[in-house]
Amino acid sequence: MRHHLLLPLLALLCAGPAIASEDAATPGKARETCIDSRRINGWTSENDRSIIVTLGAKQRYRMELSPSASVFNVDSQPDLAFIPRSDGSLCAGWGHVGVEGQRIPILSITRLPDPPPKAAASAPPEK
Numbered sequence: 001m002r003h004h005l006l007l008p009l010l011a012l013l014c015a016g017p018a019i020a021s022e023d024a025a026t027p028g029k030a031r032e033t034c035i036d037s038r039r040i041n042g043w044t045s046e047n048d049r050s051i052i053v054t055l056g057a058k059q060r061y062r063m064e065l066s067p068s069a070s071v072f073n074v075d076s077q078p079d080l081a082f083i084p085r086s087d088g089s090l091c092a093g094w095g096h097v098g099v100e101g102q103r104i105p106i107l108s109i110t111r112l113p114d115p116p117p118k119a120a121a122s123a124p125p126e127k
Contacts, residue, residue, distance in 0.1 A: 033061070033091075033109055033110070033111055034090060034091035034109065035053070035055060035061055035089065035090050035091075035109060036055070036089060036090075037084040037088050038088050039055040039056060040054070040082055041054055041056070042054040045075035045076075048069050048070040048073060048074050048075050049064060049065045049067065049069045049070060050062060050063065050064055051063050051080070053082075058114050058115060059114070060111075060112040060115075061110065061111055061112060062108075062109070062110045062112055063090075063097070063106055063109050064106070064107045064108040065104050065107060066104050066106075066107055068102075068105075069099070069104045072099040072100055072102060072104065074099060077100075080098065081099075082095070082096075082097060082098070083096040083097070083098050083103060091106070091109065092106055092107055092108045
């Protein structure tokens with residue numbers, strides 16, 4: 001009787017890592033992420049439902065907000081409140097943006113590529 005239980009368990013253990021590695025290696029798939037709300041040092045609006053937040057010097061993330069964001073004209077707001085979960089993280093489905101006393105759910109957070117480094121203005125041109 002034990003042999004009947006071990007074979008399916010062994011098959012499951014062997015197949016599990018293979019399935020996980022295929023999902024992680026899928027090219028072109030946007031990576032969802034969580035961010036530490038305490039490191040946000042600025043934000044700009046792309047439109048009523050999308051904002052770009054900056055962490056540190058150059059880490060940028062796009063936050064897609066719930067459709068209710070357009071009711072509050074997020075892109076014209078001077079101040080937003082970031083309302084994280086208890087550990088300080090903002091995640092899709094686990095964080096909110098506060099506007100005019102209302103909580104707007106975050107639908108997705110995606111890391112944007114780092115901006116290219118700025119060329120030094122005082123450096124002489126190469127020949």
